[in-house]
Amino acid sequence: MAMEKCTSCNAPLAEDGATRFPCPKCGNEIRRCPQCREQSIGYTCAKCGFQGP
Numbered sequence: 001m002a003m004e005k006c007t008s009c010n011a012p013l014a015e016d017g018a019t020r021f022p023c024p025k026c027g028n029e030i031r032r033c034p035q036c037r038e039q040s041i042g043y044t045c046a047k048c049g050f051q052g053p
């Protein structure tokens, strides 16, 4: 079972509070931990390099 990690800060994701959504560009799954979501830390898609808020 693979440990999911936050796309923004690479922290291991706990079940609660984490959010996930497909990359707007390529559909690759983006995951964000609660901290990054609250602070609106940007993400970079690992697959296509798309950067979002």
Ligand SMILES: [Zn+2]
Residues within 6 Å of the ligand: 006, 007, 008, 009, 010, 011, 032, 033, 034, 035, 036, 037
């Ligand atoms: Zn994070």
Ligand SMILES: [Zn+2]
Residues within 6 Å of the ligand: 023, 024, 025, 026, 027, 028, 045, 046, 047, 048, 049, 050
């Ligand atoms: Zn992408």
